[in-house]
Amino acid sequence: MDHHTRLDNALRGKPVDRPPIWFMRQAGRYMAEYRAVRERVSFLELCGDADLACEVTCQPVDRFGVDAAIVFSDILTIPEAMGQEVVFEKGHGPSLPKPVRTRADVDALVQPDVADALPVVPKTLKLFRQARPHIPILGFTGAPFTLLCYMVEGSGSKNWLHVKQLLFGDPDTAQLLLNRLADVVGDYLQSQVDAGAAAVQMFDTWAGMLSVHDYERFALPAAQRALARVSGAPRIYFTRDTSPFLHLVARTGADVIGLDWRTEMARARSVLGELPVQGNMDPVALYAPPEDITARVNRICDAAGPVGHVFNLGHGVLPTTPLEGVEAMIAAVHARAGA
């Protein structure tokens, strides 16, 4: 079965010879080839140059034989396109020196035309399709709520005090920002489908810090609004800490649900029914002995069943991950053919 058919079938709940595998952040620091590129250019330069982005997108495909690529980019291109400065300092996470915290701050944001403001990812997708036509490539974006988190807090955070103060203290302004973000996110995903993405993934990484009530009030409608603007390819929705929200993520309108590693596959299946899923091995298990990795892959695949499952990690691969662990995981998934 070719890579395109295997991924597309799995995403649509149709029969496959084995689950397809790709994994989050598969083009990243754990690979020497990637580090070599990053010695020459900064992270932002890499995200802004379609040729370089295509080069690193190809790296894990060429080395490991994964079944799909994911376009190299960063979720904070959207806040930038809306006029908010984003800074990456070496050894730190991203920071946004002028956070958005009031109605006036939201009103001052640009509502960009995505074709003009966000051209690099669609261009990278087209380059990749020429470079590796036999491999499907996924587009991606941050979800509206997760983008709001960075824009309001100004950086990653443990407790997200500013975000929750806005949500709970001025919910109308929070909703306004979420709606504006949802429209940009949706149009951005559609531009990636139009450029030939085989599927698109929307990352709602920080939604898991919300109570279920607040998820349903803020993050869910924004995710629904964004995804409703996209058609023509399967849409995957990933949340870290998915477990409390499982019954609600089924309502995002997504075609496929990405599961973090704390979510039990069997429970996900029982809550989500026939909705295809993606995941969900603990990324830190890649530091374990190969036989432990193989057992984990098989446990997840057995619990997921043969249909409607894309194998993935439950979160991004870590920068110090040993290549042997990655290879053991991929070999174990490949060995599911005919299992």
Next chain:
Amino acid sequence: MDHHTRLDNALRGKPVDRPPIWFMRQAGRYMAEYRAVRERVSFLELCGDADLACEVTCQPVDRFGVDAAIVFSDILTIPEAMGQEVVFEKGHGPSLPKPVRTRADVDALVQPDVADALPVVPKTLKLFRQARPHIPILGFTGAPFTLLCYMVEGSGSKNWLHVKQLLFGDPDTAQLLLNRLADVVGDYLQSQVDAGAAAVQMFDTWAGMLSVHDYERFALPAAQRALARVSGAPRIYFTRDTSPFLHLVARTGADVIGLDWRTEMARARSVLGELPVQGNMDPVALYAPPEDITARVNRICDAAGPVGHVFNLGHGVLPTTPLEGVEAMIAAVHARAGA
């Protein structure tokens, strides 16, 4: 209804006039009285002095009229009693400069007699009972798995690489350490019950970074082993990120389950049946306007129902929490009397 009866009834699923309320880290930096004590003594000095620990334990009782105190201490007294150095540097979390990572490291640990090695908390409990006889006081400890996390990693961590490398790479050594910890934890809790604790809480703060399979394999049996050594007072088991494990925490043997704020109260009730619960308001909601806080308190109490619920936050109160928010939460719980 007096405070002792209200707490004890709620913990045992018997009728109450309203849910009792106390909250995690209620004696802490958000209170000026506490900060005044900490200007004179370090955190470690405070934990090591029963008179001072009793003084700060009384502070939230006296200021807010909560229904219960929790003894002031730190969970890392157990690694110290087992011979591992623990360092608190100002502005940082705790660190353990010589982490435990091999069989030889585990073999080198002391198996302490808790009456000799851990006398401060039982002494503090007795002092508090003399000072505030009308208020019940809870004992506490870290759970075996959460103590292992600090002992192996040497500090708090985002990804717990060393912990998971031990668990997955040398599970026998991990189990040995968990068993040894469980015995100390159990005896320590029993010594607190013997000193007059009205109930005891075991914090499994970091168990939530495990997949359900690994929770069931490592954290759950250790929690069971510790709790099985304790009788004579209700035993509360708290996990952060409880949601994925709800069906398993019911098997710890705990009398009461502490819920984090991401866990939906209605789902907890449906999974846990008649097992009493504690929780579970988002600590960051205390920064919200009072009317939002009141609505959240009522939503949680309504979902929990009138029996078998101790009101609490879903995690410790934060150091910058406004007193007005705390007061609004407590007033809303008090107003449940006759609701």
